[in-house]
Amino acid sequence: MPGHILVLGGTTEARQLAAELTAPGRPATTRVTTSLAGRVARPRTPAGDLRIGGFGGARGLADWLRTHDVETVVDATHPFADTISAHAAQAAEATGTALLALRRPGWTAGPGDRWHPARDLTHAAALLPGLGGRIFLTTGRLGLAAFAAAPGADRLHFLVRSVEPPDPPLPRHTEVILDRGPYTVEGETELLRAHAVDVLVTKDSGGPATAAKLTAARHLGLPVVMVRRPPAPDGVPVVHDVPSALRILYAEGGFSRDAEDTCP
Numbered sequence: 721m722p723g724h725i726l727v728l729g730g731t732t733e734a735r736q737l738a739a740e741l742t743a744p745g746r747p748a749t750t751r752v753t754t755s756l757a758g759r760v761a762r763p764r765t766p767a768g769d770l771r772i773g774g775f776g777g778a779r780g781l782a783d784w785l786r787t788h789d790v791e792t793v794v795d796a797t798h799p800f801a802d803t804i805s806a807h808a809a810q811a812a813e814a815t816g817t818a819l820l821a822l823r824r825p826g827w828t829a830g831p832g833d834r835w836h837p838a839r840d841l842t843h844a845a846a847l848l849p850g851l852g853g854r855i856f857l858t859t860g861r862l863g864l865a866a867f868a869a870a871p872g873a874d875r876l877h878f879l880v881r882s883v884e885p886p887d888p889p890l891p892r893h894t895e896v897i898l899d900r901g902p903y904t905v906e907g908e909t910e911l912l913r914a915h916a917v918d919v920l921v922t923k924d925s926g927g928p929a930t931a932a933k934l935t936a937a938r939h940l941g942l943p944v945v946m947v948r949r950p951p952a953p954d955g956v957p958v959v960h961d962v963p964s965a966l967r968i969l970y971a972e973g974g975f976s977r978d979a980e981d982t983c984p
Contacts, residue, residue: 799823836945878891
């Protein structure tokens with residue numbers, strides 16, 4: 721079992737992993753530290769030690785790993801946090817630290833879904849004029865400039881939902897809702913109807929906490945622009961749930977950077 725585990729967190733899975741690693745009856749570990757980016761004013765506090773704020777890039781993270789004798793890093797950040805994931809891979813390589821990515825599975829379209837895949841936010845914005853004029857935008861508070869700058873954006877109306885107030889620039893016609901999941905199908909259906917939404921835009925974040933909007937869109941026959949998630953860095957083992965991460969971390973002989981990729 722690794723001595724000091726750094727969990728790059730901010731997700732439900734990160735909190736669940738920290739709780740499991742520090743639970744009574746688990747083999748003793750020297751330390752479990754969860755690191756949060758600090759973008760949310762009142763984050764949900766994980767078990768174990770907590771640090772908040774950036775590391776200063778891959779080099780700063782590598783220095784932190786050395787200084788704090790970290791033996792294993794678990795990248796349990798949001799599936800779209802590709803910058804910190806890249807920095808984690810570079811820092812782990814530079815320091816010889818074991819690295820594991822914990823990524824919840826993405827969503828899968830089912831019968832009745834009208835999904836339009838998008839490469840990124842700019843591509844998603846470009847698809848909107850042909851799909852509808854009242855947009856429910858649930859891609860988070862960052863990156864809304866892509867929709868503000870999209871051709872025809874002045875003719876579109878956006879309902880933006882995020883945990884924290886979104887960063888400008890925003891589309892000209894924007895209404896903001898500050899809220900945090902989990903959500904219900906009934907609540908999401910009522911929201912879509914109340915605001916006369918005719919297009920849903922979301923990232924393929926996966927997980928049940930925010931999946932109700934997809935069911936509501938299906939029931940109402942609305943198109944969904946689904947932004948594809950970026951892949952994990954090359955060579956990083958990936959698991960899709962906390963039990964799988966625990967099996968690797970507690971594996972006989974310990975976990976190393978050469979651990980087999982357990983992604984199905």
